[in-house]
Amino acid sequence: MPHAERAWGSWAIAAGAVVVALCLAFLLPQYLLLIGTSALIAMVSLMALGIVTGTAGMIALCQLTFAAVGAWVLDYLMTHTSLAAALGAVAFPVAMIVGAVAASALGFVVGLPALRLRGVNLAVVTLGVAAAADLTIEKVSFPDQVSGTPVARPFGIPGIADLAGNRNYFLFTLAVAVLIAVAVSLLQRSRIGSGWRSVAFSERGTASAGSSVTSAKLSAFTVSAFIGGLAGGLTMGQLGTANYTTFSTANSLGLYVLSIVVGAHLIDMAILGALIFVLLPELLKQFDIPLDWADLAYGVLGVVSLTTNSNLGTNVRNGLLRRRRRQPELVVAGGAPDAAEPSAPPTGSAEVLLEVRGLAVEFGAVKALSGVELRIHRGEILGLIGPNGAGKSTLVDALTGFLPAHSGTVRLAGRPIDRLTPHRVARLGLRRTFQQDRVPSTMTIGTYAKFVARGRTTTAQLDEVLEYLGCPPRSTPLQIVDAGTRRLIEVAANLAAAPQVLLLDEPAAGLSHDQHLAFANRLRGIPERFGTTLLIIEHDLDLVRSVCSRIAVLDFGEVLAVGDRETVLSDPRVLKAYMGEMEML
Numbered sequence: 001m002p003h004a005e006r007a008w009g010s011w012a013i014a015a016g017a018v019v020v021a022l023c024l025a026f027l028l029p030q031y032l033l034l035i036g037t038s039a040l041i042a043m044v045s046l047m048a049l050g051i052v053t054g055t056a057g058m059i060a061l062c063q064l065t066f067a068a069v070g071a072w073v074l075d076y077l078m079t080h081t082s083l084a085a086a087l088g089a090v091a092f093p094v095a096m097i098v099g100a101v102a103a104s105a106l107g108f109v110v111g112l113p114a115l116r117l118r119g120v121n122l123a124v125v126t127l128g129v130a131a132a133a134d135l136t137i138e139k140v141s142f143p144d145q146v147s148g149t150p151v152a153r154p155f156g157i158p159g160i161a162d163l164a165g166n167r168n169y170f171l172f173t174l175a176v177a178v179l180i181a182v183a184v185s186l187l188q189r190s191r192i193g194s195g196w197r198s199v200a201f202s203e204r205g206t207a208s209a210g211s212s213v214t215s216a217k218l219s220a221f222t223v224s225a226f227i228g229g230l231a232g233g234l235t236m237g238q239l240g241t242a243n244y245t246t247f248s249t250a251n252s253l254g255l256y257v258l259s260i261v262v263g264a265h266l267i268d269m270a271i272l273g274a275l276i277f278v279l280l281p282e283l284l285k286q287f288d289i290p291l292d293w294a295d296l297a298y299g300v301l302g303v304v305s306l307t308t309n310s311n312l313g314t315n316v317r318n319g320l321l322r323r324r325r326r327q328p329e330l331v332v333a334g335g336a337p338d339a340a341e342p343s344a345p346p347t348g349s350a351e352v353l354l355e356v357r358g359l360a361v362e363f364g365a366v367k368a369l370s371g372v373e374l375r376i377h378r379g380e381i382l383g384l385i386g387p388n389g390a391g392k393s394t395l396v397d398a399l400t401g402f403l404p405a406h407s408g409t410v411r412l413a414g415r416p417i418d419r420l421t422p423h424r425v426a427r428l429g430l431r432r433t434f435q436q437d438r439v440p441s442t443m444t445i446g447t448y449a450k451f452v453a454r455g456r457t458t459t460a461q462l463d464e465v466l467e468y469l470g471c472p473p474r475s476t477p478l479q480i481v482d483a484g485t486r487r488l489i490e491v492a493a494n495l496a497a498a499p500q501v502l503l504l505d506e507p508a509a510g511l512s513h514d515q516h517l518a519f520a521n522r523l524r525g526i527p528e529r530f531g532t533t534l535l536i537i538e539h540d541l542d543l544v545r546s547v548c549s550r551i552a553v554l555d556f557g558e559v560l561a562v563g564d565r566e567t568v569l570s571d572p573r574v575l576k577a578y579m580g581e582m583e584m585l
């Protein structure tokens with residue numbers, strides 16, 4: 001099913017849910033209206049958590065701590081200050097937003113450890129935050145408990161003893177939930193959302209696209225905490241009062257498991273999660289089963305989701321949208337060689353665009369690179385070859401900022417870049433691709449390429465570069481693209497960013513023979529057509545011979561030879577270095 005169709009499917013489900021909720025507001029009795037409001041608040045919490053866990057791929061076990069902060073600040077402003085008297089009907093929404101800002105500040109702080117920690121270590125830290133918050137709130141208590149005055153609902157809506165009050169508060173919560181759903185949906189489709197999805201798949205891939213991994217992670221935590229804080233404010237309005245058990249660590253854990261079960265980064269699935277959240281306890285009550293069994297049910301569903309690498313939400317979604325069960329066929333790049341392409345490799349100008357002097361990298365006792373000197377001229381394609389373990393990938397890592405602990409200097413168009421972070425290097429116009437797959441399967445080709453290009457391309461230019469390299473159309477989901485084609489898409493996306501120099505680390509791995517030939521033809525035309533100078537690491541010497549005018553050879557971390565291809569490939573030292581791989585030459 002095309003991506004656009006799926007997006008419309010989500011909107012249709014969400015719009016249908018809003019209509020149903022509006023109807024229910026006028027049909028449901030008092031008690032069910034209260035449950036409906038709880039479901040909407042749970043939906044908001046799930047959307048918030050879905051940003052950090054589902055989209056950005058980090059574990060956060062303190063989501064209700066953010067809600068607690070939002071609720072506490074709102075409670076304080078409404079019961080201990082003159083805000084309500086000064087602002088009247090709008091005091092509640094204003095206090096709710098101030099509470100959410102306070103929660104987002106905490107989210108930023110909690111996100112800081114995420115810059116260094118991943119997986120279970122991050123889980124432990126966020127769990128610690130939740131436990132510390134539990135203890136603190138138990139000690140300081142909620143302001144309404146100290147004053148004995150419950151929080152007044154917004155716009156003069158009466159309290160929970162009143163049917164009209166509960167209906168109006170349900171509608172208020174519905175309006176807030178819809179606004180948040182629209183905002184989250186737009187964010188997910190924006191550059192910021194692409195950054196979250198990219199960082200979940202590969203931090204190196206994100207940095208090489210010129211995006212800051214730090215910003216992506218911190219923004220995910222901050223936005224998630226902001227929305228969590230709004231959910232806390234809504235809870236205060238719903239209950240009028242709160243204590244330390246309302247936002248407990250155990251409830252945070254339950255919410256996390258629920259988000260795993262339903263895949264809450266999809267907004268329609270946050271609705272499903274909210275329904276499970278309120279209906280499961282009701283069902284248990286009907287059968288006189290203790291409510292603790294709900295936690296057990298979440299636990300079992302969570303374990304099933306984690307072990308089967310699937311979730312209830314996606315399964316229900318697939319069923320609702322009647323998506324075909326079988327895996328769609330892989331999309332592969334076209335591969336017929338094009339006779340119209342230039343036949344001689346470009347030689348470039350005399351200008352040195354990238355200059356490497358005395359570069360050395362050590363991994364403990366291993367000298368991966370020592371005294372590397374290299375000059376790449378504007379407009380050329382330089383081949384970098386060498387036996388396995390010679391230091392080729394290490395060189396690309398060092399040039400692009402991924403190995404800060406190196407000595408020597410690197411200059412791009414005369415500017416020193418060797419102390420810059422990877423995303424700064426990428427933004428200055430030195431881009432790279434990877435040997436391993438760093439292309440996130442959660443995006444379409446177009447979304448990914450636009451993210452990598454950082455606004456330096458128009459849709460028409462993007463289509464041109466994709467077509468030039470024989471890639472599938474923009475709307476194709478990367479999930480159904482084969483591994484070799486994904487590398488071509490990585491090259492195309494980086495070309496769309498119009499870098500000065502692009503370093504390609506084994507770009508032809510995984511391509512068929514036909515695709516190989518077509519790719520070689522296309523590579524030769526890149527400097528002239530797109531103005532990008534290339535350095536290519538490749539084990540396939542036929543490809544190197546056919547596209548590179550000059551070749552550099554690395555062996556045991558040192559430059560063994562550099563010069564025009566015939567001279568280098570017939571150099572006896574190079575032949576010796578390749579002993580055992582002689583048939584390649």
Ligand SMILES: Nc1ncnc2c1ncn2[C@@H]1O[C@H](COP(=O)(O)OP(=O)(O)OP(=O)(O)O)[C@@H](O)[C@H]1O
Nearest residue numbers: 363366367368386387388389390391392393394395
């Ligand atoms: N993170 C690391 N820690 C320790 N040693 C490393 C690390 N990365 C690379 N090395 C070592 O540095 C040397 C150069 O490795 P590198 O991957 O750069 O070689 P390569 O020429 O790219 O090899 P290949 O062609 O197999 O990709 C090897 O001896 C490798 O074992």
